[in-house]
Amino acid sequence: MTVPQYVSIQDSQPHPRIIIRNWIKELLKMNTDLGERWFNSRPNPIFLQELPCGLIYFTDEPADHENTAPRNYRRDLSLVTEVINRMESERENVLDDWLDSRAYEIENAMLADRFLGMKGFIQDTVLVRSEPTTIESEGDANIGSVRIFWNVIYRVDAGYTGKLDEFLKFENKIEGTSGEDAEDNVTIRSE
Secondary structure, eight states: OOOOGGGSOOTTOOOHHHHHHHHHHHHHHHHSTTTTOEEESOOSOOOGGGOSEEEEEEEEOOEEOTTOSSOEEEEEEEEEEEEEEEEEOSSTTHHHHHHHHHHHHHHHHHHSOTTTTOBTTEEEEEEEEEEEEEEEEETTEEEEEEEEEEEEEEEEESSOOSOOHHHHTOEEEEEOSTTOOOEEEEESOOO
16 A cells, blocks of 8 residues: 555645544555445534445544653544444344444554554554444334544654745834834845
8 A cells, every 4th residue: 555645745744633534544445345435524414325434533632742852742643433334134233243344344454554554653553442332223224333442643743844935034124113214124034
């Protein structure tokens, strides 16, 4: 698997959560039976015709600079991968079996490489817990999900790490008031 275009380093790098979320979506699309039916942080309700599907979202992200200088933050991203499906069957446990099979695929894909294919960016990926949920039961149709909670650990430098060209071109001229012609010129770089 090659690193997608949006993971490349650039002057105006997107937030690391965007990179992680998009990369995990690609990873799970290729390694689960859900294929293209993965959504990132979807705010809208899921409709029955969209099932089965998977969701990828974050719950929180504590950060600690661990007294480093220059400041460098360790971030512990709480990531959730969730699979939702609706099944009609007379066979007992069919929905649970399907959800557990998708959970197994997700866990294998995520745990195959603790760096998730981004060594040097992600330091570790840890499985925290799984949580099955029954969303709705109507007659023979059951809707359920399984949430798998992860801790994705990565580091980022504090502050802007792009080029400072715009700042370095700063020039300022202040003219005095009350009749006096006072000047204060500041030139950091004029090129």
